[in-house]
Amino acid sequence: MGVMVLSSVNSERTRRVSRAATTMLGLRVRLATTPKLASWLLTVLVAAFGGMLRFIRLGEPHAVVFDETYYVKDAWTMLQTGEPRNWPEFLTRNTLDYPIDTLFANGDTNTWLSSAEYVVHPPVGKWCIALGMTLFGGAGNTFAWRASTAIAGTIAIVIMIRVALRLFDNLSIALVAGLLMSVDGVGITLSRTGLLDIFIMAFVLGAFDLLLMHRDWARAKLRARYAIESRRRDARWVPDTSRHARRARRMQTGDHPGSERSQAMLLDSRGPVIAFSWYRVAAAILIGLATGVKWSGIYFMAVFCVISVIWDAWERYRAGYRSWLSTGLLCDAPLTAVYMLPLWAGTYLAGWTGWFIHPDSYMHDWAHTHPGQGVMWLPEGLRSFVEYHKEMWQFHTTLDAPHDYKANPLTWPLQVRPTSFYWEKISGHPGLCSLAPHSQCVSAVTSLGNPLIWWLGSLCTIIGIGIAIARHGDWRIWAVLAGFLGGWLPWAQYLNRTTFTFYSIVILPWIILAICYVGDAVRRRVNAGTWRITLGTTLLLVCLVSAFFYPIWTAMPVPYEFWLSHMWFKSWI
Structure with missing residues (x-):
C-alpha cells in the first residue's frame, strides 16, 4: 500500500515537473520566435534591476543634500505660489537658531519669504522635482523630492538599451549598455538626489533614440x-x-x-x-x-x-x-x-509660463521700471524676459567662485575630482558600522562613477575613433561622438568656470556606447567562446566594483576606514 502511495506521489511530481518543463520550453520557443517580445522583456528586467538600486533607501540621507538646497526648495515654492521664493538662512525654534535646510528636511516647509528668488536655471527641471513631491507625499518627504530623479534615471536605462539595439543590432550588446547604465555611480547618485542634470541626460538620450528611429524610417521610405x-x-x-x-x-x-x-x-x-x-x-x-x-x-x-x-x-x-x-x-x-x-x-x-503669468516673478516688471532700456522693439514682458536671460548668461559665463570640489571639464571622463554631495559622522554603530564597533561611523554620498566604466569608456572612445578611421568611416562611431560633442566639448570653452564632475552625467550614455562600439568590433572578430568569456569577465569586474562603491553612493552607514578605502586618490577626498 505504501509503495502504491509513494508511486502515486512520484507520478504526480513527475507530471508537475513535466508540465513545468513544457511551460518553460514553450516560453523559450515563443521568445525565440518573437525577438521583439524577448528584447522588451529583458529590457524591463535590466531596468527593474537598475530601478531597484535607485529606489531602495531613496529617502536616505534624511537631509537636504548639496544643491538640493536650491532646486528642492524652489520646486516646493513653485508648487505653492507659482514661482521660486527666497528663504531665510536660519529660523528660531525654542530660542535656538536652526539652519533652514535642517528644518525643511524635518517638515518645516512653509517658511519661505514673499520675495521672488533670482534663479539661474530655467524652470522645467524644478517642475519635474515638484511633480514627484505632488505624487509621493510633499516637501517634508525626502523620498518624494527625489522620486522624479529616480524615475528619470530608471527610464534612461530603458532608452539606453533601445538606443544600443538600434545602433548595433545585437541584443547582448544592448543589454550590456543597460547594465552598465544601471550600475554606474554617477547615474545612481544623480538618480538619488534632487538635482537637475539627470533630467537633461534622460531628455537628450530620448531625443537621440527618436532621431535613430527617424533614420530607420527615412531609410525604409527611400528604399x-x-x-x-x-x-x-x-x-x-x-x-x-x-x-x-x-x-x-x-x-x-x-x-x-x-x-x-x-x-x-x-x-x-x-x-x-x-x-x-x-x-x-x-x-x-x-x-x-x-x-x-x-x-x-x-x-x-x-x-x-x-x-x-x-x-x-x-x-x-x-x-x-x-x-x-x-x-x-x-x-x-x-x-x-x-x-x-x-x-x-x-x-x-x-x-517659462509661470514666470509670464505671475506679476511678482523675478524681474517681471524690469521693462516697466527701466523705460528706454533693453530691446525696445519687444513688448514689455518679453523685454523683461530678455534682460533676465542676459543676467543669467552673465552669471553662467563668469562664475569662477572657489569651491572644494571644482573640477576642470577636461578631467570629467576620468573622474579625477568627484563631487562629495554628503558626508556626516554618525553616532552609534548602525548597519555595516556594527562590524567595526571601535571605529567612527560615517555616511557619505559621493558622486563618483564606476572607475572601470569611465576609464574603459574613455579608452574605447579613442580606440573607436581609430577603428572608424581605419574603416574609412563608420556612422555608428560618429553617432557616439555626437554625444560627446553636445555634452562635453562645449565646456572646453569655460575651463576657468566653476564646474563639477557630476555634470558629466550627460556624457555617461556616450561613454557606455563607446564601450559597446569596441565590444561589438571585438565580437565580430573572435569566436563565440572567447567573446562570452571576455564579456562575462568584464561585466563581473564592473559589477564587483559597483558593489564595493554602492555604500558610499547611497549614504549607507559604514566605518570610517571602509569609506577611506574607497578614496583611491587624494583628489577623491
Whole structure:
C-alpha cells in the first residue's frame, strides 16, 4: 500500500515537473520566435534591476543634500505660489537658531519669504522635482523630492538599451549598455538626489533614440521609393564616381584606381522628401525640455540636428540616388530647421509660463521700471524676459567662485575630482558600522562613477575613433561622438568656470556606447567562446566594483576606514 502511495506521489511530481518543463520550453520557443517580445522583456528586467538600486533607501540621507538646497526648495515654492521664493538662512525654534535646510528636511516647509528668488536655471527641471513631491507625499518627504530623479534615471536605462539595439543590432550588446547604465555611480547618485542634470541626460538620450528611429524610417521610405522609380522605363542613370564607390569597388573586386569594371550606377533623381517625421517633432520637443532644465541642452540641439541631416543625406546615397548631398544640404536641412527650431524654442518658452503669468516673478516688471532700456522693439514682458536671460548668461559665463570640489571639464571622463554631495559622522554603530564597533561611523554620498566604466569608456572612445578611421568611416562611431560633442566639448570653452564632475552625467550614455562600439568590433572578430568569456569577465569586474562603491553612493552607514578605502586618490577626498 505504501509503495502504491509513494508511486502515486512520484507520478504526480513527475507530471508537475513535466508540465513545468513544457511551460518553460514553450516560453523559450515563443521568445525565440518573437525577438521583439524577448528584447522588451529583458529590457524591463535590466531596468527593474537598475530601478531597484535607485529606489531602495531613496529617502536616505534624511537631509537636504548639496544643491538640493536650491532646486528642492524652489520646486516646493513653485508648487505653492507659482514661482521660486527666497528663504531665510536660519529660523528660531525654542530660542535656538536652526539652519533652514535642517528644518525643511524635518517638515518645516512653509517658511519661505514673499520675495521672488533670482534663479539661474530655467524652470522645467524644478517642475519635474515638484511633480514627484505632488505624487509621493510633499516637501517634508525626502523620498518624494527625489522620486522624479529616480524615475528619470530608471527610464534612461530603458532608452539606453533601445538606443544600443538600434545602433548595433545585437541584443547582448544592448543589454550590456543597460547594465552598465544601471550600475554606474554617477547615474545612481544623480538618480538619488534632487538635482537637475539627470533630467537633461534622460531628455537628450530620448531625443537621440527618436532621431535613430527617424533614420530607420527615412531609410525604409527611400528604399521603397527607389524600388519603384528604378523600374520606370524613363529612369535615367549616372555612374557613381564618388571616392566611396571607387574604394568599395577596389575592396570587392581588386580593381586598381581608375578601373571602370563593376561601375556602380546612381538613379538620376532626388528621391522623396524625408525632412519631416513625427520622430523629429518629438525629438525637438524633448531637446526643448532639456534646454528648459539647463541651457546646455542648446548644444545637443545643434549637434543632433546636424548629424540627423547628415544621416538623411547618406541614406539617400545608400539607397542609390544621385543628388544626395545637394538634396540633403539644400532641401532636407532647411525644411528640417523650419519646424524643429520653432518647436524647440516654443517648448523652451512654454517652460517659462509661470514666470509670464505671475506679476511678482523675478524681474517681471524690469521693462516697466527701466523705460528706454533693453530691446525696445519687444513688448514689455518679453523685454523683461530678455534682460533676465542676459543676467543669467552673465552669471553662467563668469562664475569662477572657489569651491572644494571644482573640477576642470577636461578631467570629467576620468573622474579625477568627484563631487562629495554628503558626508556626516554618525553616532552609534548602525548597519555595516556594527562590524567595526571601535571605529567612527560615517555616511557619505559621493558622486563618483564606476572607475572601470569611465576609464574603459574613455579608452574605447579613442580606440573607436581609430577603428572608424581605419574603416574609412563608420556612422555608428560618429553617432557616439555626437554625444560627446553636445555634452562635453562645449565646456572646453569655460575651463576657468566653476564646474563639477557630476555634470558629466550627460556624457555617461556616450561613454557606455563607446564601450559597446569596441565590444561589438571585438565580437565580430573572435569566436563565440572567447567573446562570452571576455564579456562575462568584464561585466563581473564592473559589477564587483559597483558593489564595493554602492555604500558610499547611497549614504549607507559604514566605518570610517571602509569609506577611506574607497578614496583611491587624494583628489577623491
